[in-house]
Amino acid sequence: MHEIEKIGVLTSGGDSPGMNAAIRAVVRTAIFYKIDVVGIQEGYKGILKKKFVPMQSQSVSKIINRGGTILMTSRCPEFKEKEVRKTAYDNLVNAGIDALVVIGGDGSFRGAMALGGDFDFPIVGIPATIDNDIYGTDYTIGFDTAINTAMEAIDKIRDTAQSHNLVFFVEVMGRDAGFIGLNTGIATGAEVTLVPEIMTDIDSLCKYLVVERRKNKTSGIIIVSEGGKMGSAEEVAAQVKQHIPDYSTRVTTLGHIQRGGSPTCSDRVLASMLGYEAVGALLDNRKGVMVGIHKGEVTFTPFEEACSRHNQVNRDLYEVTKILSV
Numbered sequence: 001m002h003e004i005e006k007i008g009v010l011t012s013g014g015d016s017p018g019m020n021a022a023i024r025a026v027v028r029t030a031i032f033y034k035i036d037v038v039g040i041q042e043g044y045k046g047i048l049k050k051k052f053v054p055m056q057s058q059s060v061s062k063i064i065n066r067g068g069t070i071l072m073t074s075r076c077p078e079f080k081e082k083e084v085r086k087t088a089y090d091n092l093v094n095a096g097i098d099a100l101v102v103i104g105g106d107g108s109f110r111g112a113m114a115l116g117g118d119f120d121f122p123i124v125g126i127p128a129t130i131d132n133d134i135y136g137t138d139y140t141i142g143f144d145t146a147i148n149t150a151m152e153a154i155d156k157i158r159d160t161a162q163s164h165n166l167v168f169f170v171e172v173m174g175r176d177a178g179f180i181g182l183n184t185g186i187a188t189g190a191e192v193t194l195v196p197e198i199m200t201d202i203d204s205l206c207k208y209l210v211v212e213r214r215k216n217k218t219s220g221i222i223i224v225s226e227g228g229k230m231g232s233a234e235e236v237a238a239q240v241k242q243h244i245p246d247y248s249t250r251v252t253t254l255g256h257i258q259r260g261g262s263p264t265c266s267d268r269v270l271a272s273m274l275g276y277e278a279v280g281a282l283l284d285n286r287k288g289v290m291v292g293i294h295k296g297e298v299t300f301t302p303f304e305e306a307c308s309r310h311n312q313v314n315r316d317l318y319e320v321t322k323i324l325s326v
């Protein structure tokens, strides 16, 4: 079996806080095992453009606390074409890179699965996305920071909601997963939390709000997770306004502030662990897998499974949000 001498590391897809901590862990673990390590800038695009940067221990100094990714990231739709991946493979081989660590979300793992499968190239993935929607790990890097950022923002919105008797519809990210919505909903004491996985219709939402008003609750926070059937926060607010015209409503879309900022302690620890384990996995000749942590244990999930299955939001927690928001 060909021994691994040089590892490439890249970040791909949407950035998430803690990606830098993961890069740092990959670089320093590789150096510990006396393996060369190359940073690939701008994700899969960077392989095509040969944006390869040799990394030393100092290349990753003072980044553990920084959001974003020092390697930059990108979406690279052309990577879905096999001949484009052939160019990528040739560029990797010509640069002497014989294994890859891909830090990203499920889309990035689909890319890794395709590249690794086409050319039998060793790749290990590290789950990093604020959405927490990747099967095979309890938490993804960036999720904890994102929910804390969202929680702090919603706490501030609550001050204005109460001072002006307003009902705020606050949209949080998550693509089509409700993890950010559910966790911020319970943590901010939101009156209503809408998540894509659990159907709510406009009539039952309005009935609930009318009952709330009878209880003299005149202000409130309604969390609208993106990807839900009822639409964006703007659309949900407009529908409520049609049913209850005298409601004073405001809409806030938290947007990309959820993706940035200094990672929390949990995200830094998770990223450090997963970066270390990813390099160890390659040296153990593992390939085509994502490293994760499930119930405190390190796990290796084939990309195919990580991409095709989904973590489920905790329905018990959803029931708790309803009970506690009376």
Ligand code: ADP
Binding pocket: 012, 013, 014, 044, 074, 075, 076, 077, 078, 079, 080, 081, 104, 105, 106, 107, 108, 109, 110, 111, 112, 114, 129
């Ligand atoms: P994330 O990794 O955050 O889910 P994306 O879904 O945008 O982000 O995927 C990141 C990149 O992964 C894409 O821009 C593309 O380069 C690559 N990718 C996604 N799906 C595939 C696929 N089916 N085949 C090859 N590459 C893919």
Ligand code: F6P
Binding pocket: 014, 105, 129, 130, 131, 173, 174, 175, 176, 226, 259
């Ligand atoms: O996957 C992370 C995420 O922030 C999702 O929550 C969101 O749906 C999407 O990326 C937004 O992507 P973009 O920055 O390309 O609009």
